[in-house]
Amino acid sequence: MKFILISPKNRTIYNFRGDLIKEIRSKGYEIIVTGPNLDNIDKVKGLGVRFELIPLNKTGLNIYEDLKYLIRLIKLFRSEKPDITLGYTIKPVIYGSLAAKFSGVKNIYSMVTGAGYVFTAKTLKANIIKYFASLLYRIGFRCSKKVIFQNNDDMEEFIKNNLIKKDKCELVNGSGVNMDKYPPVDFPETFTFFMLSRVLHSKGIREYLEAAKKVKEKYPDVRFMLLGAVENIQDSLKRQELDPYIENGIIDYFDETNDVASFYKQCSVYVLPSYREGTPRTVLEAMAMGRPIITSDAPGCRETVIEEKNGFLVPVKNSDLLANKMEWFIQHQDKIHDMGRASYELCRGKFDVNKVNEEMLKHMSIK
Structure with a gap:
């Protein structure tokens, strides 16, 4: 069994998804992780995954670069034939879901880890980006089997704005935190x-x-x-x-x-x-x-x-x-x-x- 995690930034792989990766590996899955560069690659590979470099400008607005990202994901998925894919943050969700659908992946999952800058800013540019992001979200979500949200407000807003149907949504309490890694400690002397x-x-x-x-x-x-x-x-x-x-x-x-x-x-x-x-x-x-x-x-x-x-x-x-x-x-x-x-x-x-x-x-x- 093969699982592909589509990530926007290498640091988030081991900081935010490390425990999830270990849990999925314990179920017998081979895990492949995509990342935009080779930053902190040793820490990523230390999770026992195979890393695939697929360049991504996570905040850029260059449609040509985004299409290259989509095509590279399609090539990877068609070559690896994963059983499950999971993308998180806007571009991995949108293009990862599309690429998985084009490649015949049956179990496509997405995770919304926050609505992001375009949903909070009120500038004209942000509103234009929000319009196109919403359009692309709808397309990506249609390809997904389930979309996992990290808070109820985001989920309800996406449903209200007709970006996704309620029966496709699931809710979790964030990414969680490793309580052993961050144990309680005494307070400092200086407030x-x-x-x-x-x-x-x-x-x-x-x-x-x-x-x-x-x-x-x-x-x-x-x-x-x-x-x-x-x-x-x-x-x-x-x-x-x-x-x-x-x-x-x-x-x-x-x-x-x-x-x-x-x-x-x-x-x-x-x-x-x-x-x-x-x-x-x-x-x-x-x-x-x-x-x-x-x-x-x-x-x-x-x-x-x-x-x-x-x-x-x-x-x-x-x-x-x-x-x-x-x-x-x-x-x-x-x-x-x-x-x-x-x-x-x-x-x-x-x-x-x-x-x-x-x-x-x-x-x-x-x-």
Whole structure:
């Protein structure tokens, strides 16, 4: 039996799908993984998979490059004759499903890990892209046997907009988190807020920076950390926009790392004011390590917080209320242990990767 996973980025293969891959392998499947480049290839192959390089610009709008991606997937599928394919994120879902259908694959599955930038931005360009993305989603979903969503809001919106029929939809609690890899740890001596994200507007990075600036003026000893890459894409802040917050001592900034657990250890409260998510993996990791959460009252994010029990939800794009909740934690530091414990218990009951993967295999009829 052969399973092909269609991925947009190598890092997500071992970070987000590693446990799922191991579970599918344990059922006797040979697994082939496609990736856009050779980044971190040793870590990918370390999962016991065969890697196939199929270049992809996951955010580009070049139809010629997308057609080349589709054709290469078709060649791979016709050569390998997989029993099951699974694509995640927009282009692997659309073109992976089409390629599998053209190649006669019977069991085609897709996973929507979040609606993405084009469904949150309101610019003319984003609306045009959303129109064509919606059209392509409809086509790709028709090829899929089942489409797995990571939160109910995304699923209901896709159904409401006639992108997919309800009887084709399944729901899981995000990608899950390995509770053994991210165990609870003691809180740091310095009260610290932490955000881990690519430096994108749609992740709420601007709101985090502005809230940090406001709070830092009143509580100069409180620490703010930011970890994540500045990318050369439309939604990203430029490095020169980030530099003043670093130079003025408002945030401690760190680039990408393979050891994110060491950063969660340094924080008292985890913050992600994102505009929309599938289910944010970073929030789940912070919860597993026993951290209270401040996140946005937005699709994907709101599932991770029980208000005032393990954290707070704040409105999207509201740095003032975000700063208010940060100040609440500073003023009620005696609450963070109990709220952190509540995060851990919620994560263990709902987002444990073993439970999520059990549901994934069931939806793909893998026994």
